[in-house]
Amino acid sequence: MTHDHDLVLRPTQAQITAALNPPPGRNGGDLVVETLAGLGATTVFGLPGQHALGMFDALRRSSLRYVGLRVENNAGFAADAYGRITGEAAPLLLSTGPGALTSLAALQEAAAASAPVLAIGSQIPVAGLGGARKGYLHELPDQAASFRGVVKSVHTVRSQSQIPSAIAAAWKSALTAPHGPVWVEIPQDVLLAETSLPVVTAPDATPDDLPPRPELTALAAHLLSHAERPAILAGGGVVRSDASGKLRLLAERLNAPVATTFGGKGAFPWNHPLSLQSWLEDRHTTDFLQDADVLLVVGSGLGELSSNYHTFAPRGRVIQIEADLGKLESNHPAVGIHADARLALQALLETVEDRPDTTARERVRELLARVAARIDAQDRTLERNVLSAVRQALPADSPSFWDMTILAYWAWSAFDAQGPNLMHSAQGAGGLGYGFPAALGAAAADPTRPVLAVSGDGGALYSIAELATAKQYDLPVTWLIIDDGGYGILREYMTDAFGKPTATELHRPDYVALAESFGVTGVRTTPETLREDLTRALNTPGPSVVVLPAVLRMFAPTHLG
Incomplete structure (x- = not known):
């Protein structure tokens, strides 16, 4: 009896000849770039360093395009955006010690946003690993330990024969739901040593599916089909799994109003009659969602921002579809379905019954009117006009990348992304400096359409060096800098809390x-x-x-009762 998994493709005579006669002059770095190319990578980001030179030397013998940034953290943000735009694992090549560690904030954002980034870093020579302190430049007692609390998985290499398998395993990890960043590290001498191993051709790294358990989707479908006031909160998982079309079909079949989280912007059409848009920092919206007798939360962990700063208190049944097991029911009891959003929504579509409802669309209109009245009463004409000007100037199919700045806080709630996977911000981890380097990564992924980056002057100072990158690669990125002379959000926070800001004003x-x-x-x-x-x-x-020199202000807090 032969099992499918026992079948192995027999190499052709040409493949055998090639394997027995590898080209001369290759090193361990060639095994890295050959593996990446075999996995389907076309573009890599990064910054060279002493221990990583074997990888970078190999790039010139490969078909991979290299986009080099000026700071490792910014290279990580660029790879993050490339992964979000393409859905592919974006390779990020880094050096040891300071180079590797400088990428950590970017990898934290990629982890929070489920962006697939394949970070490959060098290490000190093998002789210095395993606890012996040799005094090498860039040496850390345990470099991988710095990454374990940030990335999905860590993969270590100690010999050249391990390189293809380690990178393939990391690639698979990065692209298995939930997507995320992974870390591979390879010692300097392994990268530099000449290799006689055959050229790497087609490693298998097919991501695992994460289907829902059928008894759970059967229960969820029954609850939704028979609900009186169902509602849906759609998060970034819907965007990452390319499930926006399935979400719309399900909402229409159930006549269920849909709100999107800030990470899920564009997952549901902004002007659809069932769209609650994304006014999650608004008490009226929070009340609407918690008044649902059955609330479907798909692709969101119901974290701080999505729960209106943990004031959301659902009164009905919650169904939560979440690919990240650690986020499942972490904030609220629910019918927890550990699954990829796309597969779970498809299962629900095959199971739910059509649910007539003559009131849902009217309730949506009433809610949006209450939200509008609340904002209208706050005298924020300047802010609304600026955001409107950005929306009118930005082509409908152009992606935008927003730093942690006051206009981005407005955009989370008030900006029509006009489609899935078009509006991105650093609200996952909340670090500064994301917008511009991320936009460069998106432009590298698709240079046929302009890309917008939005920063405040404080966040812009994190990324100034990347103007050189933008010019060197002639990337079609327009960078809007709102110059208010300081850290505007922190200025508001401190003024509200203490009556006076400290350490917020900038030359x-x-x-x-x-x-x-x-x-x-x-x-x-x-x-x-x-x-x-x-x-x-x-x-x-x-x-x-x-x-744009302007001092913008936030809309008044609306998470208070």
């Missing part, structure tokens, strides 16, 4: 002149001319910077 450069010093077009704009200036910049090939 900053002339951003237009600075951009021009890199050979990047810069323009200073006003709220009145923003739409025109941003439209022109986005329609002009190559990188550009648009600076």
Whole structure:
């Protein structure tokens, strides 16, 4: 009896000949790049360093395109965005010690947002591993330990024959739901040593499916089909699993209103009659969701932002579909379904009954009217006009990447992404400096459409060096910098909490002149001319910077009762 998994493809004569006669001049780094190419990678990000030079030397003998950034953390943000846009694992090549550690904040964001990043770092020579302290440059007692609490999985290599399997296992881990960053480390001498191993061709790294358990989807379908007031909260997992179409079909079949989390922006059409949009920092929306007798939460862990700062207290049954087992029922009791969002929504579509409801759309209209009235009463004309100008200037199919800045906080709630996988921000981990380098990664993934980055002046200072990257690779990214002279969000927080801000005011450069010093077009704009200036910049090939001097304010807290 022969089992399918016992079948092994017999190599062709050409493959045998190639394996017996590998080309000369290859090293361990060639095994890295050959494995990546065999897995389907086309672009790698990174920054060279002493111990990693074997990998970088091998790049010139490969078909892989290299996009080099100026700071490892920014290279990680670029790889994060490339992974989000393409759905592929984005290789990130790093050096040992300081180079590796500088990437950690970016990898934390990738982990929080389930972005597939394949980080490959070098290590000190094998002789220095295992506890012996040899005094090598960049040496850490246990480098991998710095990554274990951040990434999905850690893979260590100690010989050249381990390289293809370790990278393939990491690739599979990164792309198995939930997607996320992974870490591979390879010693310097393993990368540099000449190799006689055959050229790596097609390693198998097919991600595992994560289907739902059928008894759980049967129960969930019954609860939803017979609910009086069902509602859906859709998170980033819907976007990551490309399940927006299935979400819409399910919502229409159930006549269930849908709100999206900030990570799930665009997962449901903004102007659909069942769309509650994404006003999650609003008490009216929170009340609506917790009043549902059956609430389907799909692709969200119901964390701090998605639960309106943990004020959300559901009164009905909660069904939670979540690929990250650690997030399942971590905040609220639920019918917990550990599954990929796409597969679980498909199972529900095959099981739920059509649910007539003549009131759902009217309830949606009433809620949105209450939200609008609340915002209208807050005198935030400047902020709303600026956000509207950005939306009007940005082409409908162009992605945008938002740093942690006041306009991004507005955009989380009020911006129509106009489609799934088009609006991205650093709200997963909440670090500064995400917007511009992430936009560069997205432009590397698809240079046929302009990409928008939005930062405050505080966040912009994290990423200034990447103007050189934008110019070097001629990437079509327009960088909108809102210059308010400091860390605007922290200024508001401290003023509200303590009556006076501390450590929030910044001396900053002339951003237009600075951009021009890199050979990047810069323009200073006003709220009145923003739409025109941003439209022109986005329609002009190559990188550009648009600076808006303005002090924006948040809308008043609406998570209080």
